[in-house]
Amino acid sequence: MAYDMTARRRALRWIRSNVELRTLLVLAMVVGGVWAFAGLAEEVIEGDTTTLDEALLLMFRTPGDLSDPIGPGWVEVMGRDVTALGGVLVLSIFTFAVAGFFAIRRSWGTVVYLLGSVGGGILISHSAKLLFARPRPELVPHGVEVITSSFPSGHSMMAAVTYLTLGVLVARVMPSRALKVYILALAVLMTVLVGVSRVYLGVHWPTDVLAGWLAGAAWAMACFLGARWLSRRGAVEPEAAAVEEPAAPTGETGPPGRR
Incomplete structure (x- = not known):
């Protein structure tokens, strides 16, 4: 028993001195996402989500007319526009645009890693x-x-893979904390909108979309961990330390140079 306690203490000391808390949290998110996806897939295969899927799908339809999505006609048009943001062409444009951003910074390792990460996820x-x-x-x-099968939602998963992966790779090199938050929030918003549009247009069950989000987010977090590991070896651009924006001076109302 004493030997076991000593071994545990040594293991805990090693983890505290060699593994960052943020790395452990992100790793836990990756494992949690994969576990949740596997559990959801099992429920879908067994048919346990059918009732919930049907109820949620019908929430987006006008009562008495299942061919009419809720809301005015322009909402349906916007839904088609939003769902295109998860298509291969649009995602490719965003991917190569961000790759160009890193190419201008001459971060060629990051360019290769970015293209490989997004391509692997798709x-x-x-x-x-x-x-x-x-x-x-x-x-x-x-x-x-x-034209393809339903589970998981390809648009939802590819949007999560692309936008979240691009978001975490760009945010990690931004020195401003506000910019980091803005980029990640925008990536999450794009991912959510694409997924909701797939259910709204009736081409996916809600669990298809949820599975796509889980798998895509887990992949993006794994890519973030990979980028951190490679940056320590000089293979990709290092992460910029987050800094707070300086507060604007207050209390001085007169013209410059006058006190």
Whole structure:
């Protein structure tokens, strides 16, 4: 017993001295995301989410007319515009735009890592759809054309993979804490909007979208950890330390030079 306690203390001391708390938290998010995705996939395969999926999907339809999404016609048009933000073309444009940002900074290692991270995540998304092969919802008419299977939502997962991965890679080199928060918040907003639009247009079950978010977020966090590990070896651009914006001076109302 004494030996076990000593070994535990040594292990805890090693973790405290060699592993950062933030790294542990992000790693826990990665593991949690993968675990949640696996649990959700099991529930979907067993059909336990059918009732919930149908109820949530019908919330986006006009009572008495399942062919009409809730809201005026312009909302449906906007839904199609938003859902395009999760398409391959738009995501590719954003990816190469951010790659150009790092290329201008001559951070070639980050460029390669960024392209590999986004490309790998999209490949996993397509592979998962082939693996599960869940049929698309037939409860309501589809608002856009679809040709692939339903689980997980490809648009939702690819949006999470792309926007969140690009967000964490760009935010980590920004020196301003406000910029970091803004970039990450924008990435999360884009991801959420794309997912909601897929349910609104009737082309995905809500659990498809949730699974896409979970898998994509876990991938983005794993890419963040990979970037931290590579930056310590000089392979990618190092992370900039977050600094607070200086407060504006107060109490001086006269013209400059006069006291």
